[in-house]
Amino acid sequence: MTVATTTFHVRYAETDAMGIVHHAAYIVWFEEGRSHFMRQINFPYSQVERMGYYFTVVEVKARYHQPARYDELIRVETRIGELRSRGLTFVYHVRRAADNALLVEGFSKHVCIRHDGQVQRIPPELWERLRPHVMSS
Amino acid sequence: MTVATTTFHVRYAETDAMGIVHHAAYIVWFEEGRSHFMRQINFPYSQVERMGYYFTVVEVKARYHQPARYDELIRVETRIGELRSRGLTFVYHVRRAADNALLVEGFSKHVCIRHDGQVQRIPPELWERLRPHVMSS
Amino acid sequence: MTVATTTFHVRYAETDAMGIVHHAAYIVWFEEGRSHFMRQINFPYSQVERMGYYFTVVEVKARYHQPARYDELIRVETRIGELRSRGLTFVYHVRRAADNALLVEGFSKHVCIRHDGQVQRIPPELWERLRPHVMSS
């Protein structure tokens, strides 16, 4: 697996007065995309936290192509864009499931920290689990 | 079908600094519960809106029993509690899927309006679709 | 002071596809109302948490009268409805500042707990600070 794909319906609360999904909702969907990625490699992020580590967000970017609307079935495709000793980047493509149209694309950069905020190496057992899924360039 | 059941994972964005799901997130889950209910009876709420009607919320109540946590699989059970000519009440039970524990229960009362805010009778084709699913008392 | 009043503008993200404020946003505004209340009595809730206590939410209710819209100035009035040894109830009135119209009213019930979830008495120094502000019946 290089791409983890999760689907869900647009919630009404995620829409705004333009009648479309609010742009901040996609940032939450990105996060759900990487949560799903971690579940798919059998290393759920909740387990990362139980080990005392966090993937804190240091950067996020999104480009908006087409709007999603209430009740549409959405597909979020999540990949690892880059894996380094102390951090990683997830890359996202949000599509409308009905016609596969690309709605939004983006990425999030993360640094591995302990709860005190100190930057750490990604623990080896996790790093080994992530490595096979890095996109080949 | 009297109960529509939908499942999803807790999103990280739905947690708060207590380490548990924020209490307002359940109100959004209630809404997703009734969206799912409408999809299950083949009358999605997006179709209600395309017909020019809205089920505006006039009251909502929630009782919180146990907290949900990030990544847990959640099950929302949605029923119609009451169906009247100009409105209806949905009843919700939010459970942790792993052990079926009741986390939160609540209801939302809705009135059928047109976009101008005028109260309307629920259109007959929708009312007939809803009626068989009303909880027997 | 019996009533703590806070004002803010409706954020675009708080609206939904009906063109009005989403009903779950008011639950967040209630919370901001009680945060403001606690700041006004010089016992901010952040201090309560630093002491190791939480006012966990056990019940919330809202009745919706009129919708708020993007950019409107909102006023939230927060009172203590009931104060008991191990919990309290906040009561809220959300108004449109321009004409004082009542938009939404509601309450939230809280129980005082420690982080392990054990119910506790409200610590005396906090209880004494809250008591003068309880609504007389």
Add this chain to the structure above:
Amino acid sequence: MTVATTTFHVRYAETDAMGIVHHAAYIVWFEEGRSHFMRQINFPYSQVERMGYYFTVVEVKARYHQPARYDELIRVETRIGELRSRGLTFVYHVRRAADNALLVEGFSKHVCIRHDGQVQRIPPELWERLRPHVMSS
């Protein structure tokens, strides 16, 4: 005025299980920053919409330096980074008011559209109002 500055307290709902403000909340704060900017130049965005125009979001980026926490007073500084005939870019600096620390910086790119999604020139009366506030390079 080149910089519009707005302040508010961190809401509890904006925190997450790491005990800090969730990264998507800053995207909403950016939006509140530009809402405030538009109010400051006496051309509130609600008026833009009443004229039939929207500044749809085509790109957003945020870099996270330090976390905000519940109840902290936040200051959002908003500038126009670029103004073009059919769109504009807002630039944001989110600071902790207590010590002026830079927490998050970012930008959002917008295109002017009508409700049908057609790209439009920014209407002249608005463009003239915006132009004096563009950052000099």
